[in-house]
Amino acid sequence: MKSLTPAQSLVLLLFAGVAISGWFYGIHWKRVASGDLFSSEEKLMIRLQDQIRSLTETNANLNEQLKAYSEETEVTDGAVPPKIPAPGSNIPPVTAPVPTQLAPALPSRPQKVESH
Numbered sequence: 001m002k003s004l005t006p007a008q009s010l011v012l013l014l015f016a017g018v019a020i021s022g023w024f025y026g027i028h029w030k031r032v033a034s035g036d037l038f039s040s041e042e043k044l045m046i047r048l049q050d051q052i053r054s055l056t057e058t059n060a061n062l063n064e065q066l067k068a069y070s071e072e073t074e075v076t077d078g079a080v081p082p083k084i085p086a087p088g089s090n091i092p093p094v095t096a097p098v099p100t101q102l103a104p105a106l107p108s109r110p111q112k113v114e115s116h
Helices: 006-034 041-073
Strands: none
Touching: none
C-alpha cells in the first residue's frame, strides 16, 4: 500500500477535524434547543418578554377601540356635541381580550430524538 504524502495527510486531518467539530457543535445546539442550558434567570426573562409582548398587543387593541369610539363621538363643525351620559347609565364597556394566564408558561420539553 502506498503511503500518503504530507499534503494528503494534511487534507485528511483537516476534513476529520471539521467533521468532529461539526459533530460537537451540533450536540451543543441540540442541548440549547431542548432548553437544558437555560438558567432560572433566563427562563424568567423569556416569560417577561412574552408577557410584555402580550401586554403590547392588548394595549394596541385598546388604543384602536378608543380611537374608534372617539371618532364616533367626534364633534363636527356646526353640530351639537353629544351629551355626556349620566353616571350609572348604560355605557357600552370597552372589551379587551383577557389573558388566560397571568404569565405565559414555557412550552413543554421536546421529546428526545434518537440519533445513530
